[in-house]
Amino acid sequence: MAQINICEVGTRDGFQIEAEFIPTEYKIEVVNRLSETGVPEIEVTSFVHPKAIPQLRDAEEVMSKIVRRPGTVYSALVPNDKGAKRAIDAGVDRLHTVLSASNSHNLANVNMTVAESLEKLQAVAQVAHEANIPMHGGISTALGCPFEGEVPLTQVESIVARLVDMGFEAVGIADTTGMANPAQVKRTFEYLIPKFPNIGFTLHTHNTRAMAIPNILAAMDCGVTDFDASVGGLGGCPYAPGATGNVCSEDLVHCLHEMGHETGIDLDALIDTSKRVEEIVGYSLPGQVMKAGKSERRYQVPHHVSERLAAI
């Protein structure tokens, strides 16, 4: 049985693609509720340019008004050194960055080649180093690109090497559009982990094709213990309308707890938070445990059955 660490990304990866701006007070409420569940890390928001992602234009205000639970890590996504400075000024505990493993996706996403993004990250690393703030580097499309298909492991490896050189303490392998399967996840981590024994690997999954939890369990078989997840399964996939988002936090935590693993998370509080997020966004989220209840849920035996049971 393992201690598994969840990084909750719903208020960033989820809220950033909502059609409507989520009011700042609701974002703060959700972060506070998530803190109270005991989740060890929350990717609160993103310090991108307000015009690039207007849904998260209130990053500073959210960071300044949340109630910080001792022990919880409050991280944020930053696109460049300017964003890194804003995030650090706002009191973020850990910087998250992202670049794609494939040039086409990186260009489509941030209008830079992978090489150009790596230069930007060097500047972020400089800022983080001066402020003594740890960094986590996510690699999008590391398990498949919607434009290019399979991304060679050597290409991912060379990006990991660059991130390690820059001083990143952890690297996130991201299945950005939910293309990965469990056998591939296993091959990927079996390849990468021995090459970089001194950094932590995390896995960022999307449940686009119903393989998120299987992929997480496959990564756990390789010793990975850190996973991103999104409350209620918030989020989605810009390339696949109707597809689900990140792996649902409470469905994942429920599965892990049922299997005997520990997360330090109060699952009931997380399910309640998910129901509150559903009210806030105003539509049904993909989370299943919030609808069905936990496996331990019991139903009342029908009256005629009770009578028969008593007679056995």
Added chain:
Amino acid sequence: MAQINICEVGTRDGFQIEAEFIPTEYKIEVVNRLSETGVPEIEVTSFVHPKAIPQLRDAEEVMSKIVRRPGTVYSALVPNDKGAKRAIDAGVDRLHTVLSASNSHNLANVNMTVAESLEKLQAVAQVAHEANIPMHGGISTALGCPFEGEVPLTQVESIVARLVDMGFEAVGIADTTGMANPAQVKRTFEYLIPKFPNIGFTLHTHNTRAMAIPNILAAMDCGVTDFDASVGGLGGCPYAPGATGNVCSEDLVHCLHEMGHETGIDLDALIDTSKRVEEIVGYSLPGQVMKAGKSERRYQVPHHVSERLAAI
């Protein structure tokens, strides 16, 4: 890499709980489409009393009008010897029976104790034996009962022993309300398989709590190769409104194919069938690959990206 055998149960486990009667011609069309996908077994219908499950009152007509593909096994669920005779007269290749591992669920489901159901199955076995028709015995709530909770493995074991004595060639371990987790599935099969080396075990899953595919992969780790699945994820759970049904056939087949396993199924044809079933039932099914496309789906690179890529 393994050869995995799917038994498609959508036209039985799915259509039986539809609020509206699915017209017979549509049922026949769906079975015919499923046959053409190459799925090795289809649980076509159920030979229960028409008053008990009016949705499947057309069992004989469906069986008589489907186009039987050579090599496909056409099975049906039968509740008792009378149903077994009807099924055999209708040309069914294999009889499926079901009883629950827990008395409360069996009473709620069929108004009999487990002991009473086992007697009924003895009569079914007699009919099947005389007609030389193979039998598959499903055990509901074998991985958890919504009334009683955990069901002792010894209780499941004693039912399996009875089924083996009656001449059943295969036993289905059913997670009837989606309570099971992968660790439990592994423990269950590690316990049962060595005790009954001469019968085949199958796993029947519900994705109520997002653990169906993880549970199937756990069973595969124990050597189980036969799984029930339902096109589009048809079905549901009478105890959990809003919960999903059986594991979705095409999502499962997609995952297995991506992992390098073989099913003999034409996945594109199965996805097309799922879309047709969605038209027939008139609402969105839980299947995700039918919405997102297969992992191999590629997207057009945006124009500005093509230009940049060409310049690298």
